[in-house]
Amino acid sequence: MTLLPLIVLIPLAAAFIVALLDFIKDDFTRELAMDIVSGISILSALIISIVLFGNYGTYAMAGWKFPVGIILVLDGFSAPVLVITNFVALMCLLFSYDYIKKYGAKEKYYALFLLMLAGMNGVIVTGDIFNLYVFLEIASVASYALVGYGTQREEIEATFKYLVLSSIGTSFMLLGIGLVYAHTANLNMAYISEILASSGVSAGQAPASIYLAAVLFIVGFSVKAAIVPFHAWLPDAHPSAPAPISAMLSGVLIKTIGIYAFIRVTYIMLGMNTGVVPQVLRIFGSLSIMIGVLLALGQWDFKRLLAYHSVSQMGYIALGFGLATPLGIIGGLYHLLNHSVFKSLLFLNSGAVDYRLNTRNLKKMGGLSEKMPVTGTTSMIASLSIAGIPPFNGFWSKLVIVIAAIQAGHPLLAIWAIIGSILTLASFVKVQRYAFIGKIKDSLKNIKEATALMQVPMIILALACILMGLILVPSIREVILDPAAKILLDPSKYIELVRGAAG
Amino acid sequence: MISLPVTYSLCLVLFFIGLYGIVTKKNAVKIIISIIIMENSVNLFLLLVGYRKDGIAPIMTEGMSVEKFVSGAVDPLTQAMVLTSIVIGLSVVALMVAIAIRIYERFNTFDVSEIKDLKG
Numbered sequence: 001m002t003l004l005p006l007i008v009l010i011p012l013a014a015a016f017i018v019a020l021l022d023f024i025k026d027d028f029t030r031e032l033a034m035d036i037v038s039g040i041s042i043l044s045a046l047i048i049s050i051v052l053f054g055n056y057g058t059y060a061m062a063g064w065k066f067p068v069g070i071i072l073v074l075d076g077f078s079a080p081v082l083v084i085t086n087f088v089a090l091m092c093l094l095f096s097y098d099y100i101k102k103y104g105a106k107e108k109y110y111a112l113f114l115l116m117l118a119g120m121n122g123v124i125v126t127g128d129i130f131n132l133y134v135f136l137e138i139a140s141v142a143s144y145a146l147v148g149y150g151t152q153r154e155e156i157e158a159t160f161k162y163l164v165l166s167s168i169g170t171s172f173m174l175l176g177i178g179l180v181y182a183h184t185a186n187l188n189m190a191y192i193s194e195i196l197a198s199s200g201v202s203a204g205q206a207p208a209s210i211y212l213a214a215v216l217f218i219v220g221f222s223v224k225a226a227i228v229p230f231h232a233w234l235p236d237a238h239p240s241a242p243a244p245i246s247a248m249l250s251g252v253l254i255k256t257i258g259i260y261a262f263i264r265v266t267y268i269m270l271g272m273n274t275g276v277v278p279q280v281l282r283i284f285g286s287l288s289i290m291i292g293v294l295l296a297l298g299q300w301d302f303k304r305l306l307a308y309h310s311v312s313q314m315g316y317i318a319l320g321f322g323l324a325t326p327l328g329i330i331g332g333l334y335h336l337l338n339h340s341v342f343k344s345l346l347f348l349n350s351g352a353v354d355y356r357l358n359t360r361n362l363k364k365m366g367g368l369s370e371k372m373p374v375t376g377t378t379s380m381i382a383s384l385s386i387a388g389i390p391p392f393n394g395f396w397s398k399l400v401i402v403i404a405a406i407q408a409g410h411p412l413l414a415i416w417a418i419i420g421s422i423l424t425l426a427s428f429v430k431v432q433r434y435a436f437i438g439k440i441k442d443s444l445k446n447i448k449e450a451t452a453l454m455q456v457p458m459i460i461l462a463l464a465c466i467l468m469g470l471i472l473v474p475s476i477r478e479v480i481l482d483p484a485a486k487i488l489l490d491p492s493k494y495i496e497l498v499r500g501a502a503g
Numbered sequence: 504m505i506s507l508p509v510t511y512s513l514c515l516v517l518f519f520i521g522l523y524g525i526v527t528k529k530n531a532v533k534i535i536i537s538i539i540i541m542e543n544s545v546n547l548f549l550l551l552v553g554y555r556k557d558g559i560a561p562i563m564t565e566g567m568s569v570e571k572f573v574s575g576a577v578d579p580l581t582q583a584m585v586l587t588s589i590v591i592g593l594s595v596v597a598l599m600v601a602i603a604i605r606i607y608e609r610f611n612t613f614d615v616s617e618i619k620d621l622k623g
Contacts, residue, residue: 130584137591144598148605156605157618163599164525167538174545174588175518181581182552 004059004072007048007082008122008135014041015114022107031106035097038110042093042117046086053079054479058127058498066498067191073127075497076483077268080333081260082124084340085252087464089117091457092244092251095348098451099244099355103149109242112149116142116248120256127498129177129269130187133170136224136257140166143253147241158233158240165233169223176216179209180270189269190498193491201271214272217265218280225258227318228288231311235295238310239303239360243351246303250310251344255336259314263321268491273324281322286413288315289420297427302350302360302435305427306343309386312420313339319417320401321488323408329485330477331400338393338468342385345461349379352450352458353435362431367440371447374455376436378462383432385465387425393468400472510551517544531603531613535596542592546585553581 018037024030052074061070074082093113100109119139126132144166148159181187183206184195199206219230226234234254238246262281267273292312299305317339320332352375353368354360369376385392388399398421405414449455471480487493521544524537558577603613610618 130587134587134591137595141591141594141598144595144602148602151605153609154620156602156609157620160531160599160602160606160615160618163595163602164534164538167595167599168522168525168541171518171521171538171541171545175548177584178545178549178552178581181549181584185578187580 001052001055001057001059001074003048003052004057004074004125005061007045007052007086007125008072008118010041010045010048011114011118011121014038015111015118018114019107019111034106034110038093038114039090041114042086042090045117045121046083046090049079049082049086053083056483056497067186067188070131071127071188071190071498072125073190073494073498074125075494076487077260077264077333078124080337080480080484081256082121084337085120085124085256086117088251088340088344088461089113089248091461092247092344092348094457095247095351095454096242096244098453099351100242102355103242109146109149112142112146113245113248115139116146116253120252123257123261127189128187129180129189129192129265132189132261132265133173133177136173136261137170139253139257140170140224143245143249146245147237147249149242149245150240155240158236162233162237165223165230169220169230171220172216172223173220176213176220179213179216183207183209188498189264190495193269193271194495196269197271197491210270214266214270214277217270218262218277221258221262221265222284224254225262225314225318226254226311227258227284227314228291228311229284231288231292234311235304235307238307239301243303243347243354246307247344247347247351250307250347251340254310254314255317255340259317259321259336263488267321267324267488268494271491273489273491278322278324281318282410282413285315285318285320285322286416288312288318289417290315293420293423293427297423297430300362302353302362302365302431303347304360305362305431306346306350309424309427310339310343312424313343313386315420316398316401316417319413320397320404323401323404323410324489325404325408326482326485326489327400327404327407329488330481331397331404333481333484334400334471335394335397337471338385338397338465341461341464341468342382342392342394345378345382345458345465346386348454348458348461349375349382352454355450355454356447357444362434365435365441366444367436367438368444368447369436370440371444372449374458375450378458379436380432381462381465383428387428388421389425391466391469393465393471396469396472507551511548514544514548514551517541517547520544529614529616531606531615534615535599535603538599539592539596542588542595546588546592549581549585549588553578 018034021033056075059072116139119135122135144163148155184192223230238249266277292308296305296308317332317336320328385394388395402414521537521541559575561576561579
């Protein structure tokens, strides 16, 4: 378990090293050095997350034992999220190598990118509620700066909106942490969970301040997760960022510091995995599914359309977790992993189109598959995945969520989810029809395929879209998805894990 | 000495003043100030959580017995948390002010109701 802190430390250290590499005078050497440092750091984080997979345990920072010090925890819920975060980050970084040249200031971009990844990894592995808040702020501040990276009118406006709404959300979280601390006098999530379980939180016997804290956490993390009705910032912020950053934001940021932290704090720390909190998640989730997809249907801006679909797909994830049955949580987590892959792929596709055509308007595209076969094919795979067409991964996770909804006694929610999926298909048929399929426009005769370095991540992500359908095979599912369901439905297992490893 | 419930509610009042400012004000700078007020009200709340009546600073001085320290000192952990949160707040505010300067450069106004390129 000594490897666990490295997953935060390596990107964090690399962020500052990259920023310092600015002293190299020669342009070519400098950029190469930055590319190598950032690439190796994320690759090693990915390798560590894969090596540690299934090897659940804890690491006490600086030797301070439970429950006094900060403990890093790897459990069944954090391990798969950790792998997918670092995987998507590596793909987005590969894509950035060429893409970011048109923006300039590479050292700042890489530094912020790595800082954001360090923050997200920290949120995933930490076992301390205040530490979670700090890492969440690190990731958020880096993402604010990255959204406004182009510093044009739109980007500045979007950043300001995102900043203000997010600041309200984080203030709510901090207030919630204060309330919880006032009752438990400890910040360790496992320890808090233990105290609250003994004071009877689920039976409604805990002091009112704990329930107030739960409301504050729900609002705070819902803002970060961009679930309706707290989604207003997302359709502005995500399209304004450079394409690989949009892929990171939509692909992993709203999941790790949004829904993952939401579930971690409410289900495990507060122990509210039955009753009102899952119900709220179901309501928010089903609202997100429909409102997101309906708003997406009318969009002509490629990236804005994708951003609205992020709201909609976050709804599926929230619905899955909100069912609070083993199958529901498996579906939610599975859709979280799948959505990370296909949504980041779609944003990279939009980036490749933007790189060659300098437009995001679907009406100005047409028949691009002819000239950009890799982008066209991979976007087709991703579109079919997100729309839930078999045999791609999106179909399987939506299927699990729908079956789980019926099993849990919510057939209406199942039908609702299917309608949302059909509307998603309609919207992506539009994307394919206007942008990729058909005869190429005369004005676009001279465009070229994206560079090789941009094609590689798109191809890898497209392969992942196809292969991730295999996760549902029982023997693989037992390793990847089942442990999360066990730990989320029974927080005492989490306490046992933290306590047991601490001796 | 004001009683503790009153100070807690004053803290909450400060929080809602900040929230009110963010929601109603149109000037970007005033919104930033409102956010600062809100963040500071949360910091104040955290300090109050760790406070005890007639508490002493949580510093172990020479010749002080452990019993006296434990029975007299206020909670140092909340103070550490507030310190961290102030630093985070500072970085967020610095970024926000930088963005506000850019807003003025691009739009020649601080009025957020006039800044609406993005919609739909």
